Amino acid sequence: MSDIRLEERLIHATAGLLEGCPHIACGVLSPIPGAAAMLAARRHGGRVSIIGCDLPEYRCDGGVELFDQAAQGRVDAFFLSGGQIDGQGNINLHGVGDYPEMDVRWSGAFGSAYLYFLVPRVILFRLEHSRRVFPEKVDFVSSPGLSAPGIHRPGGPHALITNLCVMMFDKAKGRFRLASVHPGHSVEEVRDNTGFAFDIPDHVPETPTPPPDDLALIRGDIAAKIADPYPKFARAVFGIGAEAA
Amino acid sequence: MSDIRLEERLIHATAGLLEGCPHIACGVLSPIPGAAAMLAARRHGGRVSIIGCDLPEYRCDGGVELFDQAAQGRVDAFFLSGGQIDGQGNINLHGVGDYPEMDVRWSGAFGSAYLYFLVPRVILFRLEHSRRVFPEKVDFVSSPGLSAPGIHRPGGPHALITNLCVMMFDKAKGRFRLASVHPGHSVEEVRDNTGFAFDIPDHVPETPTPPPDDLALIRGDIAAKIADPYPKFARAVFGIGAEAA
Amino acid sequence: MTQFLSDPDALAALIPDGAMIAIAKEPLSPVALTRALIRRGARDLHLVTVPTATYVADLMIGAGCLGLVETSGISLGEFGPAPRFTKAVRTGAVRIKDSTCPAVYAALQAGEKGQPFVPIRGLIGSDVFESRDDYLTMPNPYDPSDEIAILPAIRPDFALIHADRADRFGNVHVGARHELKTLAHAARQTIVTVEEIVDGDLREDPAAAPNLIGSIYVAAMAEAPRGAWPLAAPGRYPFDEDHVIAYAKRARDDDAFADYLREQVFGAPARSAAE
């Protein structure tokens, strides 16, 4: 069997975090989460909505209905990213410097200041693991990782997936715990490149390799299907064009 | 020209009260108001929505959109009736006796407790002019004729049309004024059959007879068109079946 | 995933006594499902009419299925008052929460959006408002001189919907009746009967796709041809005026109504009764 690509490993690891979610939604620029959601649904059943996808099976316009479903308790998992993510799970999609006239301005909150509160398992996904991206404190809280008592907060951060590792968020302690490190990387490398404090257990496993049957599914059916919402990704990772969908 | 029917006279009189209304809406059980709205639209331009009508020109499902339009200020005239209507313009669609276990229970408020507040010209329409129907005070205020200061109240009663007369509502004084009496009836008859006090000017004209061109329009085009929303009425008054629509 | 069951009686078995159910006005009211609830002896249901009702509510009230009815109006339309409703209110056999149509729509829309409450114009100063201890007023926070009514959101336990057609994925076509989408979204679960379950995926039909209740909302479904009879199903069958006129007459008398139930509801399953 050919070498396992990082993308394939992350698809498999992410799918494991989605077990038992009846409805997983993900965004139009999230090919790895999208593929992971498809894999999880295949393995454990459940429904996947991919914003901007035209396949009826996954269709979701990312509009009013998805937000309403989140408030109804009908969305179990979602993915968010951030230009900055800190140790309390605060995410920053707005920029660097003092608001409003920031030194660097990013796009804005999109749905994060709402979905992060309402979707039980929000998986944070960022493939650039650095102290710049993971500072001790974000410059602007586009959406907070934790809420005060009395604020309706069924949702929040569940895990953080990077190019180096997987961290789980402990809501009680309000901090991340290193769960696994990808092959070729080390706990030290993770610590050196993370600007916030997080828990490190005595034994940190390696992020598992997808078993052959999952790998076959990822490289077959799923690679073909994600060519619809994520053509560039399918081409780059699996050499598959949209017509294969 | 054949005798003028009461319905025809009321259609003409009501149409006069609708002059200058860009959008007139009326209910599924209101054939005379419906015909009057059509006549007013023909004479002065404007748009007519008839709840439950299937003709695209007048189509209105009487659902969410009509209520939202009223709140947006996009409905200029509407019609309401009541099992009881009193001198302050309060209407009762709920019943007679003590609520909730009333001696006689009617249907309920429908949209009145909202539309009466928001539609500038609400025309009250009831063809049984009696002290029972027009008491000094209604048993139950399904919707009030007047609101306290500080309550958003762009709408309210404009006129009352009965089988005996036309009354106009004076919002400043909070009472009705007799405007005209239909041929064959008298001011005394109106007073004797009204349970509430109202103003009577020195000279009370007769409710005018529709001019020939209006009458021709009512008996022609309009009679044919109202056969769609109001087949029974078209049959009874104009001897026209729905197929004529 | 949507359960596909054999008939309305199988669906009725899913709805426990005491549940809050919501049913939309004609046309396409879920008559067959209502009759199945009566057959199963449902009790103490809380019916929310969306926003009004006719035959369906009168029938359930007469059969003793309802403990509470929340409505903006119940009558038989041009065929006069709803006899079992008016009697039950008069005698206190059913509790009533009176409302006004747009308040029911606004409260369901708040339920759909997960908003715990919603402001609405009108209502203040009416005895409808006075009769509702769950309707409040508050100053508009953006203009404290402006007093406005506040309603709690409505999230029914079950939306009961009869539709023209659905596919085998559980997607239900409601055409222009978008208030049925709001109703299904606001409800915890939606139970559906349809005139016809069709082949294919309605989501793939661009004319149908914008007008569907997605299967994610639909807990269970059964085919029920003529499932709205004696009320109308546009494009399928007309309103059965003779039947409803006869009903209006029989429902005025306790014994005649009991006969009607025996004959029309218990005598046969809704399906064959409709043919």
Add this chain to the structure above:
Amino acid sequence: MTQFLSDPDALAALIPDGAMIAIAKEPLSPVALTRALIRRGARDLHLVTVPTATYVADLMIGAGCLGLVETSGISLGEFGPAPRFTKAVRTGAVRIKDSTCPAVYAALQAGEKGQPFVPIRGLIGSDVFESRDDYLTMPNPYDPSDEIAILPAIRPDFALIHADRADRFGNVHVGARHELKTLAHAARQTIVTVEEIVDGDLREDPAAAPNLIGSIYVAAMAEAPRGAWPLAAPGRYPFDEDHVIAYAKRARDDDAFADYLREQVFGAPARSAAE
């Protein structure tokens, strides 16, 4: 009644400086109308993006049409940041009101329903909320321990919409884009460009009727073939990736952006520029 005008420039003349305009996200964004507003030298407009924007907002900001932009996010999507937007925010050339997508939808829906304000979940504790002096919190009146965010309704002066087709009665077909109906209902007036004005009455087409913006909302309309270009019009033409990639590059430099405006916006009316 809906006015039918010759082209987007005639429509742009109806929109005064300082007006609050609202524009929905891709696809079918009103690019030709936006370019016409730039040609007429519109100034100090308050743009509400529904709920986000890409090229259209960046272009208007770069052309100096906007005094204030209210948005949940502006970028060029997979083609990176929106250069004129990011620069204008950095330099304070445009004021910004940041929001989050469902808040924009909820505020427009409140505008549609004539509700002065609306409660919404989320937001509390974010710097988005802190940055908005018009966002408040209040205790849920039905559970005072539950603190919830409150937003003012949005009622734009003008909704600017590009649609696939409309009829000569002024009815506009939006297909599954029902948020465009909410937008048109919430706005005081709606100004529409369409790919094609069709014969007949769309209200008579059962597939179209549920998915129309009724003419009562539509103040004025013009036909604008390729009126969404270089963005996509599904079923008509695809997203023009080359154009937007080139734009993304040129918009990073003041002079190159000025050239782009001269060449693409002022150089020719939107219509021919699109062909």
